[in-house]
Structures are given as C-alpha cells and as structure tokens.
Amino acid sequence: xxxxxxxxxxxxxxxxxxxxxxxxxxxxxxxxxxxxxxxxxxxxxxxxxxxxxxxxxxxxxxxxxxxxxxxxxxxxxxxxxxxxxxxxxxxxxxxxxxxxxxxxxxxxxxxxxxxxxxxxxxxxxxxxxxxxxxxxxxxxxxxxxxxxxxxxxxxxxxxxxxxxxxxxxxxxxxxxxxxxxxxxxxxxxxxxxxxxxxxxxxxxxxxxxxxxxxxxxxxxxxxxxxxxxxxxxxxxxxxxxxxxxxxxxxxxxxxxxxxxxxxxxxxxxxxxxxxxxxxxxxxxxxxxx
Amino acid sequence: xxxxxxxxxxxxxxxxxxxxxxxxxxxxxxxxxxxxxxxxxxxxxxxxxxxxxxxxxxxxxxxxxxxxxxxxxxxxxxxxxxxxxxxxxxxxxxxxxxxxxxxxxxxxxxxxxxxxxxxxxxxxxxxxxxxxxxxxxxxxxxxxxxxxxxxxxxxxxxxxxxxxxxxxxxxxxxxxxxxxxxxxxxxxxxxxxxxxxxxxxxxxxxxxxxxxxxxxxxxxxxxxxxxxxxxxxxxxxxxxxxxxxxxxxxxxxxxxxxxxxxxxxxxxxxxxxxxxxxxxxxxxxxxxx
Numbered sequence: 295x296x297x298x299x300x301x302x303x304x305x306x307x308x309x310x311x312x313x314x315x316x317x318x319x320x321x322x323x324x325x326x327x328x329x330x331x332x333x334x335x336x337x338x339x340x341x342x343x344x345x346x347x348x349x350x351x352x353x354x355x356x357x358x359x360x361x362x363x364x365x366x367x368x369x370x371x372x373x374x375x376x377x378x379x380x381x382x383x384x385x386x387x388x389x390x391x392x393x394x395x396x397x398x399x400x401x402x403x404x405x406x407x408x409x410x411x412x413x414x415x416x417x418x419x420x421x422x423x424x425x426x427x428x429x430x431x432x433x434x435x436x437x438x439x440x441x442x443x444x445x446x447x448x449x450x451x452x453x454x455x456x457x458x459x460x461x462x463x464x465x466x467x468x469x470x471x472x473x474x475x476x477x478x479x480x481x482x483x484x485x486x487x488x489x490x491x492x493x494x495x496x497x498x499x500x501x502x503x504x505x506x507x508x509x510x511x512x513x514x515x516x517x518x519x520x521x522x523x524x525x526x527x528x529x530x531x532x533x534x535x536x537x538x539x540x541x542x543x544x545x546x547x548x549x550x551x552x553x554x555x556x557x558x559x560x561x562x563x564x565x566x567x568x569x570x571x572x573x574x575x576x577x578x579x580x581x582x583x
Numbered sequence: 584x585x586x587x588x589x590x591x592x593x594x595x596x597x598x599x600x601x602x603x604x605x606x607x608x609x610x611x612x613x614x615x616x617x618x619x620x621x622x623x624x625x626x627x628x629x630x631x632x633x634x635x636x637x638x639x640x641x642x643x644x645x646x647x648x649x650x651x652x653x654x655x656x657x658x659x660x661x662x663x664x665x666x667x668x669x670x671x672x673x674x675x676x677x678x679x680x681x682x683x684x685x686x687x688x689x690x691x692x693x694x695x696x697x698x699x700x701x702x703x704x705x706x707x708x709x710x711x712x713x714x715x716x717x718x719x720x721x722x723x724x725x726x727x728x729x730x731x732x733x734x735x736x737x738x739x740x741x742x743x744x745x746x747x748x749x750x751x752x753x754x755x756x757x758x759x760x761x762x763x764x765x766x767x768x769x770x771x772x773x774x775x776x777x778x779x780x781x782x783x784x785x786x787x788x789x790x791x792x793x794x795x796x797x798x799x800x801x802x803x804x805x806x807x808x809x810x811x812x813x814x815x816x817x818x819x820x821x822x823x824x825x826x827x828x829x830x831x832x833x834x835x836x837x838x839x840x841x842x843x844x845x846x847x848x849x850x851x852x853x854x855x856x857x858x859x860x861x862x863x864x865x866x867x868x869x870x871x872x
Contacts, residue, residue, distance in 0.1 A: 300868070325614055326860040330871030378869050503866075505859075512810040514803045515855045521801040538858055542865040549867040557868045566804045566855065569827055570794075571615040576831040577792075578838040579589070579846045580667050582619030 298375035302330070303368065303390065305337040307361050309354035310423040311383030311561065314342030318571070319515070319562035323380045332378065337365045339382075351416025352435060358385065358422055359437050365389035366441060381560035383423035384412055384504055388438060391430050391500045394556045396444040402555075403450040403496035404430065405487065405548065407541065408504035409532045411453050411474075413466045423561075427451065427502070431470070448472050452490045454480055454544065455507035458532040477507075477535035484544045491551045500556030501545060507534045508541070515564040587664035591619070592657065592679065594626040596650050598643035599712040600672030600850070603631030607860070608804070608851035612669040621667065626654045628671075640705030641724060647674065647711055648726050654678035655730060670849035672712035673701055673793055677727060680719050680789045683845045685733040691844075692739035692785035693719065694776065694837065696830065697793035698821045700742050700763075702755045712850075716740065716791070720759070737761050741779045743769055743833065744796035747821040766796075766824035773833045780840045789845030790834060796823040797830070804853040 306320035317339065324334075339361055349355035366389045369377065375397070377390040395402050406412070406427055413428035416435050429438040432445030439445075448470035455477050459467060467474060475486045491499065510519040510533060518528045548554065575581050595609035606628065613623075628650055638644035655678045658666065664686070666679040684691050695701070695716055702717035705724050718727040721734030728734075737759035744766050748756060756763060764775045780788065799808040799822060807817045837843065864870050 322614075322856070323859075323863075325611075326856055326863060328864045328870045332871060376868060513855055513858060514810075515859065521803075538862045542862060545866050554868050557866060559863070559869070562859075564855070566802055566853070567611070567615055569802060570612075570804065570851070573827040573831060574612075574615060574848070575617045577834050577846060579665060579843050580848070581617045582621060 299373070300332045300376040300378065301372050301374040302332045302334040302378040302380070303337060303365065304334065304380045305361070305365060305382040305386040306339045307337070307358070307382035307386050308339070308342055309346060309357050310385035310421065312346055312353050312421045313383075313517070313563065315563045315565070315568055316381065316383050316561075317342050318568055319564055320380055320382045322564050322567055323559060323562050327380065333372075335368045335372070337361060337368065348420050351420060352422050352437070353420045355437060362389055362438070362441075366393070369393045376555045379556070379558035381558060381562070384408075384502070384560045385423045385426045386560055387502050387558035388426050388429055390556055390558060391502070392442045394498070394500050395430065395442070395446050398498040398555065399444060401495070401497035402446065403452070403491065403494055403499050404446055405499055405501045406451065406453045407455050407502060407507050407544065408453060409455055409457065409507045409534045410504070411456055411459055411463050411467060411472070413463055418462050428466070450494050450496060452487060454487060455534065455536050456532070457535065480536065480540060480544060484547050487544065487548060488551050491548065496552050498555045499548065499552045500558075501548070501554060502558050502560065503541065505559065505561045507536050509534055509537060512537060514566060515562055517561070517563050520565055588662070589621045589665040589667065590661050590663040591621045591623040591667045591669070592626060592654065593623065593669045594650070594654060594671040594675040595628045596626070596647070596671035596675050597628070597631055598635060598646050599674035599710060601635055601642050601710045602672075602806070602852065604852045604854070604857055605670065605672050605850075606631050607857055608853055609669055609671045611853050611856055612848060612851050616669065624657045624661070626650060626657065637709050640709060641711050641726070642709045644726060651678055651727070655682070658682045665844045668845070668847035670847060670851070673791070673849045674712045674715050675849055676791050676847035677715050677718055679845055679847060680791070681731045683787070683789050684719065684731070684735050687787040687844065688733060690784070690786035691735065692741070692780065692783055692788050693735055694788055694790045695740065695742045696744050696791060696796050696833065697742060698744055698746065698796045698823045699793070700745055700748055700752050700756060700761070702752055707751050717755070739783050739785060741776060743776060744823065744825050745821070746824065769825065769829060769833060773836050776833065776837060777840050780837065785841050787844045788837065788841045789847075790837070790843060791847050791849065792830065794848065794850045796825050798823055798826060801826060803855060804851055806850070806852050809854055
C-alpha cells in the first residue's frame with residue numbers, strides 16, 4: 295500500500311463570513327501551525343479592500359464562487375487522499391469535503407464541530423459561511439451545490455458542540471434527522487460520537503472545526519470576543535462552550551475509531567493581532583517613517 | 584546630510600520575565616510588524632526548554648547577560664542612528680537605549696510608557712525585566728549596569744501610564760525626582776510629556792512601550808489577561824489603563840516635538856496564539872501524524 299497523499303490548503307476567504315479579519319486569521323493560523331512535510335497551497339483570495347455587496351441573496355457571490363472553483367482546481371489537480379484546510383470562514387470546507395465525499399463514497403462521514411449547524415440558505419441569511427454543511431448535503435443555492443457530486447446523506451453527518459439553533463435550523467435538523475451532541479454531553483463523554491461512527495460504519499471521516507465552538511472567555515480570537523463593543527452586539531448567536539482540551543480529546547478519540555481524511559479549521563478572528571498590527575503601523579519609526 | 588541609518592532588532596528574550604511565552608510573543612510581533620526596508624537582526628536567545636534558576640539574585644543571570652552582550656555586539660557593529668526593538672521582555676531595551684544614550688549624550692531622553700517603572704534591583708525582585716530603567720540610569724546590578732557608559736540622568740526620564748507603584752518604587756521615583764504622568768492625565772492631554780521634552784531640551788528620544796500599559800480587557804496578549812486563572816493570580820500588580828489610540832496619539836504627538844531615535848515594544852504575551860498553536864500540534868492529520 296502506498297502512503298496516502300496529504301495536502302494542506304490555506305484559504306483566507308473572508309467574504310463568506312463578511313469580515314475582513316478572516317484574512318489575517320488564515321495567515322496567522324498558517325504561522326502557528328506545526329511544521330510538516332505536507333505540500334501546502336494557498337487558494338487565491340481577493341484582499342480585504344473591496345466594498346461587499348449582496349448578489350442575488352449571497353454576499354459577494356461571484357467572488358465566493360471564484361474562490362470555490364480555485365479550491366476545487368487545486369484539489370482536483372493534486373488528487374490527495376487527505377486534506378488539511380486552514381480558513382478563512384466556514385465556507386472554506388465546501389470544496390475539500392465535497393471532493394473527499396466523492397473519493398470515499400458510502401464509507402465517508404462528516405463530523406461538524408461547531409456551535410452552529412451551517413445549514414441555512416440565501417432565504418435565511420446572505421453570508422454563505424452559514425450555508426456550507428447544507429450545501430455538502432446537497433441543499434441550498436445552486437452555485438454552492440452544483441459541484442457537490444456526492445451529497446452526504448444526513449445519517450452520515452454529526453454536529454458536535456451545537457446548542458440553541460434558530461427555529462429554521464431546528465426544523466432542518468429534525469426534518470433530516472441529523473445527529474447532534476451538545477457541549478454539555480461532550481464534556482461528560484464523547485461516546486455518542488464514537489457510537490455514531492460505529493453505527494454508520496464510517497471508515498473515512500472529515501472534521502470541520504469551527505473555532506467558535508470554543509468558549510470565547512478562554513480564547514479571544516473569535517467573533518463574539520470582539521473587544522470594546524456593546525454586550526448585545528452578538529446577542530442571539532449561540533456562543534461556544536467547549537475548551538481546547540475538549541476538542542483535542544474528541545478529535546484524538548475519533549482518530550482511534552476511524553481514519554480522519556480531512557480537517558478544516560475555520561472562523562479564526564484574531565482581534566488582538568489585528569489591533570496590534572494596526573498600532574505598529576501607526577507608530578513612527580516602527581512603520582519606517 | 585546623509586540619511587540616518589535605522590536597524591530593527593528582534594530579541595525573543597524570555598528569561599528576564601521568567602515566562603517562555605515571550606519567545607512566541609517576539610516572533611508574532613515580527614510577523615505583524617509593517618514591512619519596511621530597514622535591515623533586521625535577530626538576537627540569539629535560547630529557546631524555552633530549560634529550567635530557570637536564580638543565579639545570585641537574578642533569574643538566569645548568565646543567559647540574560649549573554650543575550651545582552653549579543654545585542655550590544657550587533658548594535659556596536661552596525662552603529663545605527665536609530666533602533667527599533669521587538670521584544671521579548673522589558674529587559675530587551677537595555678542594550679539599544681544604553682547605546683543611544685552614548686550616541687546622543689546630553690540631548691538624549693527616555694520616555695517610558697509603562698504601567699510600572701522598572702527600577703527594581705535584585706534586592707527587590709529576581710526577574711531582571713523589572714530592573715531595566717534603573718540600569719539605564721546607572722542603578723542596580725553590576726552585570727546590567729557595567730556597559731551603560733552614559734547613564735541617563737533622572738530629569739531626562741519620564742514615565743507615562745504608571746499608577747500604584749510599590750513602596751520601593753515610589754521612594755525611588757521620589758528620591759530621583761523622576762517625572763511621571765498617570766494614565767488618567769494622559770487621556771486628558773499629553774501636554775505634560777511635550778512640556779517635559781521642551782523643558783529638558785530633549786532633541787533625541789527613545790521610547791519604551793511596555794504593552795502592559797494597555798487595558799487588558801481590550802487587548803488580551805498581556806500577562807494579566809491569562810485565561811482560566813484565578814482572579815487573584817496577578818493581584819497587587821498595577822494593570823494597564825491606556826487604549827492603543829491613547830498610545831498612538833502620544834507617540835505621534837511626541838514625534839512632532841522631537842526626533843524619535845529608538846522604539847522598543849516589549850511584554851507581548853499572546854496566550855490565545857500559544858493555546859491555538861498547542862491545539863493545532865495536538866490534532867492528528869494537522870500535525871502530520
């Protein structure tokens with residue numbers, strides 16, 4: 295058996311989450327990542343200096359689709375067995391997970407570690423980072439769904455760390471009978487996830503890690519930890535409740551039970567790094583002036 | 584007149600503050616810094632994998648002095664007119680400011696933007712990052728003071744952003760008649776700093792910016808923002824009260840009133856980046872395993 299081929303993708307997509315800070319978040323994630331011998335590719339993304347517009351229900355639709363196609367092009371040319379993806383907003387996992395779903399077919403499943411299910415469509419929300427799991431299941435906007443050749447059936451999807459979904463999301467999860475495990479359950483035991491892997495006979499697993507599943511009081515590079523804003527700015531959005539130790543334990547336990555073929559890390563929003571970067575740029579001598 | 588020669592130094596010194604995180608803090612500061620054409624040098628520093636020991640009143644004295652000598656060696660070989668220093672702990676500014684003090688002599692002053700005066704000696708505290716301003720004035724441990732050829736007299740030192748000094752510090756400031764300006768004063772007006780520059784006829788100024796002068800509720804890459812520790816872990820240490828806007832305004836106003844010949848940025852402790860880095864290293868596939 296030849297050694298499986300792994301590639302790393304860096305995709306500083308920010309238009310899907312409508313926040314320029316995702317761009318620096320991706321760069322910083324790459325900076326902090328372990329050094330490996332895996333070949334790395336950066337998906338070209340327009341830098342944050344353009345005004346965003348709603349294009350027929352999706353913010354910056356043309357740009358987002360272009361980036362999606364670029365990601366597919368790299369992946370289809372490299373034909374890897376495993377993919378590590380550093381985002382960027384959550385939408386970055388559409389191309390790699392769609393590709394892996396086609397490669398591994400009926401043995402493939404998705405573990406979505408996220409405070410939110412990401413199953414909305416343009417009808418509910420114009421930021422496409424909230425559409426990505428729905429699209430991977432074949433549901434949603436044609437521009438996102440059309441290249442998902444092997445939609446993942448609901449029984450091979452599990453969402454971990456979710457709580458307080460919106461009414462629409464709740465209905466969707468119920469209609470599709472998608473398995474979920476709450477942060478509180480996970481803190482007691484990750485056995486429900488292992489049981490799901492066994493029951494569905496998932497031999498190859500892709501893991502989406504939305505960092506916003508983490509408690510923002512302990513880790514501040516998250517949307518809701520934006521400093522200096524009024525307490526109600528992010529009211530109504532479910533906040534993460536896991537610790538990094540919870541996540542590390544879950545992923546490593548899962549790694550014993552199946553073969554992880556994809557991991558995407560998304561939604562890194564390093565406010566402190568951005569503010570420090572801006573301060574340094576504003577200091578004479580430091581900025582070269 | 585030839586263009587003044589500026590160099591940038593990166594000094595990931597962590598033993599002076601007795602915290603391995605300063606090392607990543609320096610690397611990240613360099614990563615976030617504006618790109619300039621200024622030649623950059625990294626002062627060699629032992630990586631954080633050694634147990635620290637108190638050596639005759641100073642933690643890791645031999646190592647700290649070796650790093651200090653390395654910094655002097657680079658500076659004395661380059662003979663710059665201006666220096667940007669990225670730390671590391673506060674002690675990083677000893678070599679560059681000492682050098683600049685000798686270059687500019689009686690026209691030289693130091694603006695110390697810091698919640699703390701850094702005038703202690705081994706008798707009060709074994710972490711040498713708290714000794715640096717004292718040493719620049721010629722006071723303290725011989726290992727730190729001996730290469731300060733032109734000690735800066737107290738009247739050409741001003742400390743901005745300081746509050747609640749310890750009894751020893753209070754006495755030292757009083758004995759030496761060092762000018763200070765509180766964070767509350769600064770927020771109203773930075774005129775006291777401009778008046779001091781004018782009165783002392785300071786033509787060349789070095790600015791020490793200890794990031795812990797900033798409010799850690801708004802910027803979390805600081806000692807006191809360590810997540811998940813008990814509320815009283817850092818009790819008794821004065822916490823920063825300035826915003827980045829306060830600092831940017833102060834430094835730019837000062838830049839109109841004199842020539843800035845040195846800026847050192849110190850005490851960057853990026854907890855979130857460290858924890859994220861460790862999590863990434865603990866995730867299979869992401870870490871190359």
